[in-house]
Amino acid sequence: MAFLCFIYYMKEKPLPLLVFLVLLQTTFLFGQSVEKTVKFDQNYVETPLPIVLEAIENQSEIRFFYKEEWGIEAFLVNGKKGEDALETIKNLLNTYGFSIVPYRDLLVLVNQEGLEAYRYEQWDEDDLNLKEYQLIGTGKPENSNLPVTLTGQIKDAGENEALIGASIQVVDSSEGVVTDLDGNYELSIIPGKYKLLVQYAGYEPKSIDVQVINSGELNVELFNETLKLEEFTITARSQDVSVSEKIAGREILDIAVIRSLPTFMGEVDPIKSLISLPGVSSVGEGTSGFNVRGGDPGQNLVMMDGAIVYNSSHLFGFFGAFNSDLIRDVEIYKGGGPANYGGRVSSVLNVNLRNGNSQGIDVQGGIGLISSRLLVEGPLKKDKTTFLLSGRTAYPNWMLKQMKDPDLYQSAAGFYDVNFKINHIIDDKNVLTFSSYLSDDNFEFASDTAYVWKTKLGILKWAHRFSNKFLMQTQVVASDFQSDIRNTQESYDFDYSSGILNYQGKVDFSYELGTAHKVDFGVSSLYYAFNNGDFNPGSENTTAEEIHIPEEYALESAIYLNDEFVISSKASLVYGIRVSNYLALGGSYYDFDPNRPRSNASVTDTLSFGSSEVAKSYIGFEPRASFRWLVTPSSSLKVSYYRTNQYIHLISNTAAISPVNYWKSSGYNLSPSIADQYTVGLFKNWKDNLFEISVEGYYKNTQQVVDYKNAASILLNENLDADLIQGEGRAYGVEFLLRKNRGKLTGWLGYTYSRSLRRFDESPFEEEKINGGSFFAANYDKPHDLSLVMNYKVSRRFAMNLNFAYSTGRPITVPVSKFQYEDILSVLNFSDRNQYRVPDYHRLDLSFTLKSGLKKEKAIDGEWVFSVYNVYGRKNPFSVYFTQRGNAFQLSVLGSAFPSISYNFKL
Amino acid sequence: MRQSYIIALLLILTACIEPISFETGSEPRRLVVDGFISNISFAEQSLKPAPPRRFYVAVRWSSEVDNVLDEVISDASVTLISSEGESFGYFWDEGEQRYLIRDASFHAEENVDYKVRVVSSDGKVYESDTDKLHPAPEIQEIDVDYKTILKSISVGNQTEIVEQRGIQVSVPLEAHGGDEYHYRWKIVPSWIFETSLLEDGHPNKRCYVTNLYEYQSISVWEDKAGGYNRDLFFLETDDNEQVQYGYSTLITQYSLSPEGYEFWDQLATQQQSGGGIFDPPPFSLITNIHNVNDPEEAVSGFFYVAHESSYRWKLNPEDLPYQLTFMDACEPMPGVPFIPPPGCMNCLDYRGTHTDNTNQQPIWWDEY
Structure with a gap:
């Protein structure tokens, strides 16, 4: 079945021509082929340069841009047909003090001769060219051989908001940093003359010539790309970040990259796009959650603007939980991350939202066949307060009505989500932010059963600057996830609910100690209320009885200290410790006879705790360290170790997250999971960061992972503790990545070889072991995982994107023999758990983007995106099931090519 | 479940299902x-x-x-x-x-x-x-409820959704105190099959058919306090040849x-x-x-x-609050080469070996 999905984006925004005019020092961009010769196709006599440039544009792929105020129409070209056009133009420009310089793999014309030649230079007081540079600092440095500190903030020039993860680099060197959560950066640099390059995806890069005299400040404003000259970079990462990044396992995917990936039905899903990175995988299409380095989906800490999100998708995983219009970037730490993060053993994922536009009211949106969205943003008080309000809703019911299944035919589905964010700058030392999110999913099944999931988040953040070196951020967060199943059928009516509610208070400090140390420290406290299941029959329903699984409460507190220590220009060490404390409060627990396997029959006592009574307490010491050694300016070696404790467990005995899963506290019978992860990686960039290659190996051991006994029931199980078993998880792997950052062809090839194994052998009882206590493959163990992402710009208007994914089939348990029992001809004996695999997964997606004309002033800036998901119609097994007779069938969710068209435009 | x-x-939106095999070894x-x-x-x-x-x-x-x-x-x-x-x-x-x-x-x-x-x-x-x-308390009676459900049927290559009338059969469970009961119910239906190809009075025209395997899904229930009905099965009546001449089912309850x-x-x-x-x-x-x-x-x-306890429930088509019409599977269709289905020439061959067929009326057929 093929759906054509037309999605319209509307964006009302005056074309900021000014933005373009004050952009880079770049004036002309030649086509990608630097060596290419273009010859005049006619004679030119005293012809104004712009006319000649336009003729060359028409004749070749080379494109020119220039600042009108430079008056280059006064430059008159004389040339004969057949002459080398570029050479003639170069000579002409040279006479006016302009020149052509190589800029990455392009030829760039600059209006000041010789800029390209700048290299490291010692500061010289007598430098005649001093006046041509922006001066940083005053006076004389104490020692011109020691670095001074360049600090500042990188902001969006249009919306005046800080850009997180923007990079500022010293051109032709490996020096460079990325801005922090407030858009601030700090760069240690030896006094001298430099060309700095400031970049952020989706924004025009800016190069700034500076003369650093002493420590000082440089604030930079970047402009949103208003003309699609060339997407120099598709990521928020600076191009050498893989080499220079001090924290092993950190990756940032910018929204521009996320949008460039081919989508399923035109729905951009930031979390799904992470799966193209090595070390991140999922169990299949239409599933929510993701797996990082052999961990299960419940081991990922997913946060939106700092608030924990417990449900990262809509409608069983077909739609992302986050509206891509609001997202600035997605940052993932594979492993525990620095010491300021804690609570999950596999990964930390930050979905960072942008602030509202401070310059004027802006409306944008999209209307699609399945979902629509609208976003309003603007200033409430000029230069002080901005707001952003967005909503999204889905209406897939018409699709369900096409279904030939009676239950689906009678079903109804939908969701909505709303984001609201206010950013208020009190003064230059204090900023207040309030961000909230509301999401509601409703799936009415067969007209009588309704599944409802709700997420409510609220975050209040106060950022305070004591000094340029000492910052504080205080956050108060409330996060609530509730899942409900309701039946409205007469005499069968019931309401089942489960959920998790938490309140969090957090204070983080950041202090810069000289130029070598950046110390982060803080304290956080997280209060949980767990609803592990509540079943209430309706008044008409006399069949069923009320079941109430006692609530659990908990308080998870932590203090941490983290130091980013620049040992030398080559070596850096980010190390820290997190000390966490977990108090399981309340709940009702069973004591079991230690001489028998845990079951209802082996209960010896029942213990009930009041909601403020400590049932069990745990303390965790979680050291973290990440060492980076710059072997050369373009290559590095990184070694890291992370220990992380996870105190809450996602109760799910299925391969993918399902709506009946819920979160449960560690407690009297259930211990926290503790993970130790070791990594070592080599990172190498070539050709001025044009290519990067990396290989990173990891080994992760997790104690007390949770699994389930055979035939365990997780729903409304009053004695769930007896059905849970804890054991050892062992994951290891090697991740390879080859990336090309610039040029007509950009993209990456990632390959991971990994294993994720589990062993449950601690109990003396056979019932509490899995597979007799041997190691076995976890549900999401996929040894080979390959992804290829390519973006090829055929011309400035036309681009192609390709995404290919391959992975080993996931493990399953299959019947190996059968027997007759009573009148049942086939009762199946199954293999040990996860001893077989479903067929391998592979899929190719393509998308083509055609942009509207390149004129600078046009009413609508639009683009058509045609994308085909699963181009060659691979029937990937979503699940494999067995009939009672043991016959196996595979169900492919998307067993054919799946095209979609969308049109995006800005007004 | x-x-x-x-x-x-939900995932069947665009799904396809194919057989697959595993090398499970010996x-x-x-x-x-x-x-x-x-x-x-x-x-x-x-x-x-x-x-x-x-x-x-x-x-x-x-x-x-x-x-x-x-x-x-x-x-x-x-x-x-x-x-x-x-x-x-x-x-x-x-x-x-x-x-x-x-x-x-x-x-x-x-x-x-x-x-x-x-x-x-x-x-x-x-x-x-x-x-x-x-x-546990013995099964004494059952309750029936006439209902209409939707079901999908295949017509040629097309799937269609149609209304299906039928009977929901449930067992009342008495309210009780004390321990819970653990029940399993087994449903074994019997019905009359008649072929129109044989004359009245032919010994193999009418058979009494019993199918042990008709209800393969296992019905189990843990009853904590009783006082309600537990659904056992839904008997479709439209286009169900089992109810054309007479239907009877034995419900055995095991505690x-x-x-x-x-x-x-x-x-x-x-x-x-x-x-x-x-x-x-x-x-x-x-x-x-x-x-x-x-x-x-x-x-x-x-x-x-x-x-163990058991209950036999019998249904005559005239007991239904509505009229049923049936296609005669043994009647040739005009213009189509006709091969009579098993049973049309001899009711003992009806449904091959999947059922127990007898042309002798069981002694319990009319008594209950």
Whole structure:
């Protein structure tokens, strides 16, 4: 079945021509082929340069841009047909003090001769060219051989908001940093003359010539790309970040990259796009959650603007939980991350939202066949307060009505989500932010059963600057996830609910100690209320009885200290410790006879705790360290170790997250999971960061992972503790990545070889072991995982994107023999758990983007995106099931090519 | 189970289903013991409107997954042992291909533990754990509710959604205090089949058909306090030839021990779930059979003791509050080469070997 999905984006925004005019020092961009010769196709006599440039544009792929105020129409070209056009133009420009310089793999014309030649230079007081540079600092440095500190903030020039993860680099060197959560950066640099390059995806890069005299400040404003000259970079990462990044396992995917990936039905899903990175995988299409380095989906800490999100998708995983219009970037730490993060053993994922536009009211949106969205943003008080309000809703019911299944035919589905964010700058030392999110999913099944999931988040953040070196951020967060199943059928009516509610208070400090140390420290406290299941029959329903699984409460507190220590220009060490404390409060627990396997029959006592009574307490010491050694300016070696404790467990005995899963506290019978992860990686960039290659190996051991006994029931199980078993998880792997950052062809090839194994052998009882206590493959163990992402710009208007994914089939348990029992001809004996695999997964997606004309002033800036998901119609097994007779069938969710068209435009 | 079903359905949006096979290699065969006893003796059962049945123990070998009938073991020695020190021998019955207790009056007694012992011809001794009666209120009646549901049917290559009238059959469970009851119900339908190709009075025109395998889904229920109805099955009436001339079904209720219930509950779970990503991992069922001298030997099956009661429900088409019309499967369609379906020439051949057919009206047919 093929759906054509037309999605319209509307964006009302005056074309900021000014933005373009004050952009880079770049004036002309030649086509990608630097060596290419273009010859005049006619004679030119005293012809104004712009006319000649336009003729060359028409004749070749080379494109020119220039600042009108430079008056280059006064430059008159004389040339004969057949002459080398570029050479003639170069000579002409040279006479006016302009020149052509190589800029990455392009030829760039600059209006000041010789800029390209700048290299490291010692500061010289007598430098005649001093006046041509922006001066940083005053006076004389104490020692011109020691670095001074360049600090500042990188902001969006249009919306005046800080850009997180923007990079500022010293051109032709490996020096460079990325801005922090407030858009601030700090760069240690030896006094001298430099060309700095400031970049952020989706924004025009800016190069700034500076003369650093002493420590000082440089604030930079970047402009949103208003003309699609060339997407120099598709990521928020600076191009050498893989080499220079001090924290092993950190990756940032910018929204521009996320949008460039081919989508399923035109729905951009930031979390799904992470799966193209090595070390991140999922169990299949239409599933929510993701797996990082052999961990299960419940081991990922997913946060939106700092608030924990417990449900990262809509409608069983077909739609992302986050509206891509609001997202600035997605940052993932594979492993525990620095010491300021804690609570999950596999990964930390930050979905960072942008602030509202401070310059004027802006409306944008999209209307699609399945979902629509609208976003309003603007200033409430000029230069002080901005707001952003967005909503999204889905209406897939018409699709369900096409279904030939009676239950689906009678079903109804939908969701909505709303984001609201206010950013208020009190003064230059204090900023207040309030961000909230509301999401509601409703799936009415067969007209009588309704599944409802709700997420409510609220975050209040106060950022305070004591000094340029000492910052504080205080956050108060409330996060609530509730899942409900309701039946409205007469005499069968019931309401089942489960959920998790938490309140969090957090204070983080950041202090810069000289130029070598950046110390982060803080304290956080997280209060949980767990609803592990509540079943209430309706008044008409006399069949069923009320079941109430006692609530659990908990308080998870932590203090941490983290130091980013620049040992030398080559070596850096980010190390820290997190000390966490977990108090399981309340709940009702069973004591079991230690001489028998845990079951209802082996209960010896029942213990009930009041909601403020400590049932069990745990303390965790979680050291973290990440060492980076710059072997050369373009290559590095990184070694890291992370220990992380996870105190809450996602109760799910299925391969993918399902709506009946819920979160449960560690407690009297259930211990926290503790993970130790070791990594070592080599990172190498070539050709001025044009290519990067990396290989990173990891080994992760997790104690007390949770699994389930055979035939365990997780729903409304009053004695769930007896059905849970804890054991050892062992994951290891090697991740390879080859990336090309610039040029007509950009993209990456990632390959991971990994294993994720589990062993449950601690109990003396056979019932509490899995597979007799041997190691076995976890549900999401996929040894080979390959992804290829390519973006090829055929011309400035036309681009192609390709995404290919391959992975080993996931493990399953299959019947190996059968027997007759009573009148049942086939009762199946199954293999040990996860001893077989479903067929391998592979899929190719393509998308083509055609942009509207390149004129600078046009009413609508639009683009058509045609994308085909699963181009060659691979029937990937979503699940494999067995009939009672043991016959196996595979169900492919998307067993054919799946095209979609969308049109995006800005007004 | 329903949750996973829903999600699987939602994902059928664009789905396709194909067979797949796994190289499972050679799994060593296991001994399987299948048997039960109840409080109703053969003699007492014979008075009920039900086919006679003797208490049995079947001993077989497990087989490859796609096999149908397993190899039986006919040379074992099988004994029932009670906690009262009694033992009852089973005897091989060639017709039933299993071991039977010949004593027609034997039945399980309350408060007595029973276990079964199987000694194979090579001297291996297998025993079950003990089990005993857990009496529960007997099934006395059923309730019927006329309903219309939607179902999908295939017409040519197309799937269509149609309304289907039928009867929801449920069993009332009395309110009670004390311990919970663990029930299992077994539904065995019988109906009349008539062929229009044979003249009235022909002995093979009308047959009484019983199908043990009609309701394969296992109905189990843990009842904590009672006072409500438990749905058993939905009988479709539109286009259902079973209700054309007369329909009758035997509902047997077994009250089980918690262990017996666990086995049947696991069996029900296994029969309903597969290897989907929203399904819990499949598993091999518990067994209460073990090799006395070698606990490591993998053995399958279960021996249980049930408190049994039964109820026969009969439906005549004229009892329905609406009129039914039926297509005659034995009538040739004009212009189409006609090969009469099995049964049209002789009702005993109806449905091949899938049903028990007789042209003699069972004695219980009109009495109940």
